[in-house]
Amino acid sequence: MASTFTHFYGVPFFFFFFFFSVSLSDPRISQSGSICGTLKPPPSSRFIPTFIEEMEAISELLTTRSWTTHFVNSTPPMFALSQCFNDLSHTDCLLCYAASRTSLPRCLPAISARIFLDGCFLRYDNYSFYKESTDSVRDSVNCTSELGEIDQSERLVFGENVRVVVETVTTKAMEKGGFGMGEVSGMFGLAQCWGSVEPEGCRACLEKAKRSIGSCLPSKEGRAMNAGCYLRYSTVKFYNDKDEDRDHDGFSGRRAVVTIALASAASLIIFFSAVFACYTRISKFKKEKKRQSLIPVSLKDSDLNFKYETLEKATNYFNLSNKIGQGGAGSVYKGTLPNGQIVAVKRLVFHTRQWVDEFFNEVNLIRGIQHKNLVALLGCSIEGPESLLVYEFVSNGSLDHFIFVGTAEGLAHLHEGCKIRIIHRDIKSSNVLLDENFNPKIADFGLARHFGADQSHLSTGIAGTLRNSSFTENSTPLLQTVWDLYKTERLTEAIDTSLNKDYPAKEAMDILQIGLLCTQALASLRPSMATIVKLLTSDVERKVGIPEQPPFLNPCGTSKRSCRISSLVSHAVSKLEVSSCTSTDSVATSPGSYRINHNLFAFVKIPRKRLLLLLHSAIKVSVFSLKFELWFD
Template sequence: MYSLTKTTQFQNAVVLYSLCFIPFSYSSSDPRTAVAGLYCGKRNNSSADPNYIPTFVDDMQSLSLKLTTRRFATQSINSTPSVFAMVQCHNDLSPSDCQLCYAIARTRLPRCLPSSSARIFLDGCFLRYETYEFYGESISAASDRYSCSNDTVLDPQFGFRVSETAARAAVRRGGFGVAGESGVHALAQCWESLGREECRVCLEKAVGEVKRCVSRREGRAMNSGCFLRYSDHKFYNNDRHGIHNKGVIVAIVLTMSAFVMLVLLATYVIIVKVSKTKQEKRNLGLVSKKFKNSKTKFKYETLEKATDYFSPKKTLGQGGNGTVFLGVLPNGKNVAVKRLVFNTREWVEEFFNEVNLISGIQHKNLVKLLGCSIEGPESLLVYEYVANKSLDNFLFDESKSKVLNWCVRLNIILGAAEGLAYLHGGDGSPVRIIHRDIKTSNVLLDDQLNPKIADFGLARCLGLDKTHLSTGIAGTLGYMAPEYVVRGQLTEKADVYSYGVLVLEIACGTRNNVFVPGAGHLLQRVWNLYRLNRLVEALDPCLKEELLQAQCSEAEACKVLCVGLLCAQASPSLRPSMEEVILMLTERDYPIPSPTNPPFLRISSLTTDQECSSSISCSTNSTTMVKTDQASYTSSETSTTHRRN
């Protein structure tokens, strides 16, 4: 959004450059460039967009080109934000007079920027822009105007009768009419975008408006779809094609107009860039101040050398907002260095979120953030190096998945549960944290294939006295709990649901979003096999030989699948806590309830006041809350499209 200072500077520039056109407004055949009314609209989110004014400039230039062959033109560019523009010259103007009138109008109209709408009435033409398509509007109670001159005459009906005559003529003759009698002259013009009936309605209102000017020498009605003027002198042209060649004047004016618009555009771009640079410095200043005396602070030069100056050969992964490199510190320790590529205000908030949350917790199953660097030419995050990257690299690869035998998978399932239980306030954790994005690509494996939960960019801290958070929806398709998708109410049970999906993926070796004809998605397939008492058939085929050799392992695997179904139940109240999950996985005699069916998500069938239950279909097909799996060691913004809190 513009500040008051920026807007004033921009408008002053427009006024200064517009003075260049005053000498050219005179012509032997009057193009009628006197401004009858300039009306600016309000600002909105569209007009605050950095692309708004460049789009406006493009529209104005396109209108100028179209006016070379006609007196009416509309223009809109299919962009974000959209700007719709229209120009109408009065039919008695010659083509060169029309272009001259438009040239003056387009230099005056930018005085309204950055308003989202504006209209200018000259005595010979009309120009308007909006953020919506307005071409069919004829009248508007909010924006229609009229004006009367100050000097009076004796006739109480002066101007009224001749205005009616001109209006009737315009309706009959396609939108333009003139009339003159007893020393009074009138002109009526409807925009060519209106039909005959809309023209009649607009001019009927205009006649009523100029009636308020009776006994005045001049009156004007300026409506959304038409213009009506009367005067005590003849101001219109009988010969609508003009009588003099003003090509030289027009060429000069159009050249100057194009120059002014380029200068304005350059001024605008400079203002935006300077403002953005200042904001980035303020944002980085906040980070720098916070970590000035922190032990987590690294020198940029140290990390630059550690990554061999960010050599492509050292690349570990690529995320949406940065690249992760392998670094070797001077003491020989391997680290993962993420090179961030943005410095916006939202980035500062997300950056603080990840750094503050993850640097304050220590657990063997949580990735450790070692520090950061924010004083170099770019910002860097430093994580502990986890040798085998993410779980999905092994689990869904036909050759690598054989490394994950049942004992390894059970250890990953249990380790992830212990890490989540710690986040949720267990095992002496000083805070309660909801991760919000538990999935296979956010579980890293060390050199012993032990799991470590990563990526805390979407995590939220839950106060000890709170039962839930109301927040914007963010996460990854297939892992988000139904009650969170529907209501945005976030509790630890949302993580439990994601964990349940994770357990089923690990045990079955299948992504949750893979659809098998006749069997459905992963949750549906496992649930159907559970009901048929054939749960063992859901397990990853590469495990079956191993499990057949030990009958107890097969039973244990089926128990793990039951725990996964329990965590992925539709009702959050029926899901166990993560501490209960750990007991179910580690204690032989701990009771395991019978699971109820999970939700099969289809978001189009949900409304905000519905409760997701076993009989309701909920969805993950909404792209407004998608997070796609990308590189590990990612900060919060690496791979997310989500609604901000």
């Protein structure tokens, strides 16, 4: 929240402030250091209004003195202190305070903070710290760049000069009310104790500052910033002479007007910045609360729920080098959990209310399904800026040119082995992964549908990637090619020649024939997934049925349009009232019908390296076995 008003208003204010400060004097507004507390106020507290009230009170009190304290009895209470260094003029003191007041909100909503500028100090906290002299945790030093190349003797002289000037100004401060400045052999120093610190506390603070600032040698400049004092040395003069540029009679004329204008502008900037930041934060909180209200409490509190920050770190903040996949619903990244477990994190992309359906579709379906050929869902993240799913990591990537029997077994389990029947609807090689032992596992249930046992029909749009659902290839449809070869008893010509006939011809033709059976119009003629698994894994001679002509084949070829196909469609699907081919890529069907994917034999005439790649055909067409069960009686 603090960063909101820092970026929004800090730049124009400092430009305005800098323009006037150059023409007047040097209020030394360069920041030496700042410390923000870690504790935050209760959500119900009026912390921001209290902070503004406290800063306004300090501003008023500084009009008559160089340091002041103020207390607001709130929940939590707020104690504040502002100290200008004694060499600043009254006007420069107010300008320095205005600059520190503008920078301090960077720490909000922390209940404590302190900031050191080169001309003043500002602090607020939830307890009375006014008499603190040192802080073993937060006291610090700030050293600038070292001297250039100098010999050892020059280094010793420089160090001695620093020690002398530091001793001089700290002694003056201890003896003259907490402030001292001076110059020794071209070395300048300044020491300042806060007005609220007791003399003994001032002495203890400066003694510690002398010891700690010595660690800056041989730097050209060093600052010690303690709870009750400030000490600085430099090779250049940075302070104002006591009698220079001081308004002994208070504010007057143009300078008073400018100072008051700057202080007022700073107050308005902080006020409106705080209001804007609070409004933004509350709006964001309400939006997130509304989003999370859609998530069941049982899921929030379950062991499935991962923290967003944990997954963000596990993936190295979703580094592109960890990206292992890309799908329609989002990207997938490899991640390592704090316990060393390697996982796959799916980063979901949602539009409008679609994210609710897609997210719960995956979580609710997959978390209750376990099978050796299904990717396990380990959990999800629901509390961050985006929804994430966490899966087991499958080391060998997606299935492209490997064994498909396991895939068929996984689909058979989804269709018939679960308590609920699951229709995947987007089975393709990139959605089947391999573990370290090359066992296939079906992934990406984002397009899955629950299909009740009492349902006989499901109306839906075409699922999957459009490029995988085209009706034909650019040339002769592959299904047409395989069917023509089958009719003429030349089915072996459909097998890729790059296999060099290094395969059992009978087995290859059986697999192609199984693929043709999966394209039959009547559901009763198409084998179930369980039957396909048995056919693919059988060691004895297969008894493969005789296929009939698949539907939707175009006898006119791909170059002719507006040709009737009703004579080619079996009587079982004639009731779909297919009218005509309107292009080489589509066919008009009646409502409730479904397009046949002619990529069923995509392996034909495409280079392959292993005989088992022929199983790809059987798996793809088996999907349509299920699809026709849904769309055709």
